[in-house]
Amino acid sequence: MPAPEDLIYDTIAKALLAGRLAPAAQLVEARLADIFGVSRERIRKVLHRLGHARLLELIPNRGAFVASPTLDQAREIYEARRIVEGGIVGRLAGRLTVAQATALRAHARLEEAALKRADRALSIRLSGEFHTLLAECVASPFVLRQLQELVSRTSMLVAFFEPATSSECACEEHAEILGALLKGDPARAMKAMHTHLSLIETRLTPRVALPEAVAEPETELARAWATAIKATAKATRRVAGKAQRTQRKSPRT
Amino acid sequence: MPAPEDLIYDTIAKALLAGRLAPAAQLVEARLADIFGVSRERIRKVLHRLGHARLLELIPNRGAFVASPTLDQAREIYEARRIVEGGIVGRLAGRLTVAQATALRAHARLEEAALKRADRALSIRLSGEFHTLLAECVASPFVLRQLQELVSRTSMLVAFFEPATSSECACEEHAEILGALLKGDPARAMKAMHTHLSLIETRLTPRVALPEAVAEPETELARAWATAIKATAKATRRVAGKAQRTQRKSPRT
DNA sequence: ATTCACAATATTGTGCACAATATGCCCTGA
DNA sequence: TCAGGGCATATTGTGCACAATATTGTGAAT
Numbered sequence: 001m002p003a004p005e006d007l008i009y010d011t012i013a014k015a016l017l018a019g020r021l022a023p024a025a026q027l028v029e030a031r032l033a034d035i036f037g038v039s040r041e042r043i044r045k046v047l048h049r050l051g052h053a054r055l056l057e058l059i060p061n062r063g064a065f066v067a068s069p070t071l072d073q074a075r076e077i078y079e080a081r082r083i084v085e086g087g088i089v090g091r092l093a094g095r096l097t098v099a100q101a102t103a104l105r106a107h108a109r110l111e112e113a114a115l116k117r118a119d120r121a122l123s124i125r126l127s128g129e130f131h132t133l134l135a136e137c138v139a140s141p142f143v144l145r146q147l148q149e150l151v152s153r154t155s156m157l158v159a160f161f162e163p164a165t166s167s168e169c170a171c172e173e174h175a176e177i178l179g180a181l182l183k184g185d186p187a188r189a190m191k192a193m194h195t196h197l198s199l200i201e202t203r204l205t206p207r208v209a210l211p212e213a214v215a216e217p218e219t220e221l222a223r224a225w226a227t228a229i230k231a232t233a234k235a236t237r238r239v240a241g242k243a244q245r246t247q248r249k250s251p252r253t
Numbered sequence: 254m255p256a257p258e259d260l261i262y263d264t265i266a267k268a269l270l271a272g273r274l275a276p277a278a279q280l281v282e283a284r285l286a287d288i289f290g291v292s293r294e295r296i297r298k299v300l301h302r303l304g305h306a307r308l309l310e311l312i313p314n315r316g317a318f319v320a321s322p323t324l325d326q327a328r329e330i331y332e333a334r335r336i337v338e339g340g341i342v343g344r345l346a347g348r349l350t351v352a353q354a355t356a357l358r359a360h361a362r363l364e365e366a367a368l369k370r371a372d373r374a375l376s377i378r379l380s381g382e383f384h385t386l387l388a389e390c391v392a393s394p395f396v397l398r399q400l401q402e403l404v405s406r407t408s409m410l411v412a413f414f415e416p417a418t419s420s421e422c423a424c425e426e427h428a429e430i431l432g433a434l435l436k437g438d439p440a441r442a443m444k445a446m447h448t449h450l451s452l453i454e455t456r457l458t459p460r461v462a463l464p465e466a467v468a469e470p471e472t473e474l475a476r477a478w479a480t481a482i483k484a485t486a487k488a489t490r491r492v493a494g495k496a497q498r499t500q501r502k503s504p505r506t
Numbered sequence: 507a508t509t510c511a512c513a514a515t516a517t518t519g520t521g522c523a524c525a526a527t528a529t530g531c532c533c534t535g536a
Numbered sequence: 537t538c539a540g541g542g543c544a545t546a547t548t549g550t551g552c553a554c555a556a557t558a559t560t561g562t563g564a565a566t
Contacts, residue, residue: 028517039551044518052305061518061557080395087340090443142333146399187440190343281547292521297548314527314548 008036009046011228015220016055016066017152019159023068025217027056035222053149055156066217067156071206074157078201081150085131085197086190088138088147089177094184100137104178107133111171128155130174161204173199261289262299264481268473269308269319270405272412276321278470280309288475306402308409319470320409324459327410331454334403338384338450339443341391341400342430347437353390357431360386364424381408383427414457426452 012032015021027047033040051058057065069077096104107130114122128151135147173196180189265285268274280300286293304311310318322330349357360383367375381404388400426449433442 026517030517040518041550041552062559063517076393076395079391080393083340083344083391083393083396084337084399085340086343087336087338087443090339090343091336091447138332138336140329140333140336142329142403143336146337150395186443190340190439190443194344279547283547293548294520294522315529316547 004038005042005046007228007232008038008042008225009049011036011224012046012050012221013053013055013152015224016050017155017159019156020220020224021066021217023066023160025066027064027066027217029063031218032221035218036225054153069153069157069160071161071204074161074204075201077150077153077157078197081147081154082194082197084143084147084150085134086193088134088143089181089189089193090186092134092137093181093186093189096137096181101182104130104133104137104181108171108175108178111174115171127171127174134177157204161206170196170199257291258295258299260481260485261291261295261478262302264289264477265299265303265474266306266308266405268477269303270408270412272409273473273477274319274470276319276413278319280317280319280470282316284471285474288471289478307406322406322410322413324414324457327414327457328454330403330406330410331450334400334407335447335450337396337400337403338387339446341387341396342434342442342446343439345387345390346434346439346442349390349434354435357383357386357390357434361424361428361431364427368424380424380427387430410457414459423449423452 012027029040029043029047032043032047036043047056047064048058050056051064055067057067059065107126111123111126111130114126131151132148135144138144173192177189177192177196180186180192265280282293282296282300285296285300289296300309300317301311303309304317308320310320312318360379364376364379364383367379385401385404388397391397426445430442430445430449433439433445
């Protein structure tokens with residue numbers, strides 16, 4: 001049993017990040033155990049991990065609830081991103097390898113093209129990846145992990161607070177950041193990153209009514225689980241004949 | 254049973270951070286359960302938390318081991334600190350409140366005084382607190398938590414790699430950072446922070462032999478636990494008569 | 507009608523016993 | 537003497553049953 005509970009984690013996390021679960025809805029251990037077909041303690045561990053990542057709120061003796069961030073918490077997240085990503089570009093300015101520089105430039109071109117073609121879904125994905133790509137340029141697994149958590153929580157935020165229209169980063173702002181990086185100007189890069197994130201934050205609108213696209217946690221998770229299982233079954237079948245003991249020891253859990 | 258396992262966590266963490274446990278030593282659940290007088294699952298949860306904080310290395314089906322960082326990992330930690338703390342001072346420059354500014358200046362004076370009086374223990378503590386104090390100035394619980402984890406791991410590092418002589422930050426470097434902050438110069442503050450942390454990192458020396466002051470995990474932890482218990486017993490007695498239901502609900506765990 | 511007390515129910519938390527797994531030792535065979 | 541296989545042991549992981557706790561529902565008294 002090497003990975004099945006990681007799959008459960010991903011399934012629930014994906015549903016949460018996409019905003020498909022009603023905020024503040026409770027996730028009952030026994031019910032999930034039934035849905036996913038595993039014992040309750042498996043579910044319990046997964047829920048605690050999700051709680052640690054702040055995607056769920058855990059209340060002792062009460063249960064696990066879908067995190068429903070307040071606007072204030074949202075602003076805290078963006079402030080944290082300003083600090084961390086400001087630190088990243090400040091450290092990166094003038095120290096990019098040529099490979100990193102070309103990769104970033106290529107990415108910027110992709111963003112521009114997607115925007116010109118009015119491909120909204122692609123635009124959103126690419127403009128998010130720009131930030132991850134920057135984090136990957138610094139040689140620090142720690143910072144990368146932290147930023148990924150922040151980006152996850154940001155995804156959850158936009159599902160709650162973002163007006164349906166317009167959700168991608170303006171790509172001139174990315175260009176400005178990249179320009180400062182290439183020029184080796186840390187102060188300018190940091191300032192550009194700060195204003196960029198602040199502009200995004202400005203678009204958050206206080207929720208008046210509850211969101212529309214929220215399903216019962218149970219049914220939504222059951223559906224997500226069904227598709228996940230189907231996908232892995234296919235993948236498993238595809239590699240069935242290949243070498244079976246390629247990995248001897250899982251490096252870490 | 255509101256907090257006893259937090260106390261256990263702190264006890265083990267303190268022993269680890271002080272470097273009093275032999276690197277790579279195994280912490281056996283049953284043994285610890287015996288020492289601390291609780292059930293094995295309590296210990297298990299604590300060990301997993303310590304593993305998540307990277308103070309222990311958890312290997313599936315094998316157990317929990319005292320983290321013994323390599324020099325490379327140490328450098329990664331310092332790189333992460335350069336990024337995060339660089340981001341902090343970059344965000345803080347020119348935005349300190351007067352209260353924060355005076356608090357930082359006062360702290361700097363304390364450091365200077367301790368250094369002048371050649372009070373080594375105090376100097377080390379104060380120069381560490383300077384960094385935490387900076388992190389507390391930004392209004393971001395997230396960043397504060399992350400930096401505290403980084404500082405924890407740094408403490409562990411110096412226990413392994415630092416030559417016994419000299420372990421406090423040079424306080425002119427702190428003064429330079431503070432000066433740049435007050436002047437509102439983000440670039441200078443960030444640069445000062447980068448060089449400051451790099452200078453500290455330079456002092457790390459590759460370990461040739463195993464450290465001297467490492468005890469058996471069991472005996473060391475038993476001793477630490479005895480003193481911790483004594484302390485809390487005293488504290489409990491002291492507040493025995495006070496209002497007993499001051500807190501109604503624990504806000505979070 | 508409202509509020510308080512209290513029972514009933516639903517949900518999480520924990521101890522225990524056993525299963526799964528890894529490691530070290532010993533014994534055998536060349 | 538050493539390599540290899542298999543058993544013995546030590547340790548972690550998990551399922552289950554029950555305990556602890558919070559919430560909801562009900563009824564009576566004011």
